[in-house]
Amino acid sequence: MTTGSPPAAAGRATLGARVERIFDHTPDTRSLFLSLTSGKHLRFVPGHFISITIPLGDETRSRPYSIASDPEDRGPFEICFNRVEGGRGVAWLFERRIGDTIDFTGPFGAFTIDQPPDAELGFVAEGTGIAPIRPMLKLALGSASPRRVHLIYAAQDRAHILYTNDLERLTKTFENFSYETVIAPGEEIYDRLAAATQSRWVDRDADRTRHLYICGVGKGVIRLRDLLRGAGYERRAVHYEQW
């Protein structure tokens, strides 16, 4: 039972966005390119997500989607997502068409880079976990620092390694950037990521000054966090977002 006045109203401004473009990376992985209905530009930092209002029957739910585009791009911003079994929110998003509008709040999030730390940076992405990391890479490489930046990117097959053209371009443009891919079935993917992480950032040297950023789905993200912190990286140098 409750006592008191009616429920407190939501305290956040809802923004509207129009679907400008749809891009299918694979049959089950899609990007929507969105522009604000106000005609303004969404201000965000790499790593932010928006919380989309999704109508499901008689109720609405808010579901988060990371922004995959560069905040410096003045065109539509991009969210990237994949179908998940029983995922009603994402099923609704797959039904959106060009010209449709969606409501959202945000941007939000604590897994962000505003000012890159003055250190070597390591990134680990699993599947669509590349979405928030993609603009982070551009920010980290776009600043003047010659810091080394390396990405370990895992997916269930080669087709689900997204943004390969971007990654190749970054590799050619920046000598201090490199990346490697891990292809493994879902049940093995974090075993393989843990092995790659251990090899590159734990066993290879005693340097523990790097900052590391991990994004993926499930408890494997926590496993990678614990691996790195257990190996001597400072707690606040190991950043992660688990979906």
Next chain:
Amino acid sequence: MAKLRIQFENGDPEKVIEFDPAKAPFHHDGRPGSVLDVMLGHGIHLEHACGGNCACTTCHVIVKQGFNKLGEASEQEEDLLDKAPGLTPTSRLGCQAVIDDPNAEIIVVVPRYTINQVSEAAEE
């Protein structure tokens, strides 16, 4: 019955929920029996931009009474709380702070500001 009293720093009227923790979940977001779950299940709004998945701090609450009656915070929750504005020694994320004691009497304050407060400033 457990009792959850919610106070709002923005001046909204206080709410009181009496509930049976054994009946959790009450809603579909946050850990079952969490402050968020209890509030949403009783028609009281609490921000949870990440869907109650422990990936943001928008459900930050400050526990004024009954802090030790709540389930322990995970390292993940502590990591996020580090980034919450207005952090206090009794801060918790509403989506993670589970009330499972049927005799608990918890008082929480919903702070006025949470991280990445949204306003028109999100547009430029």
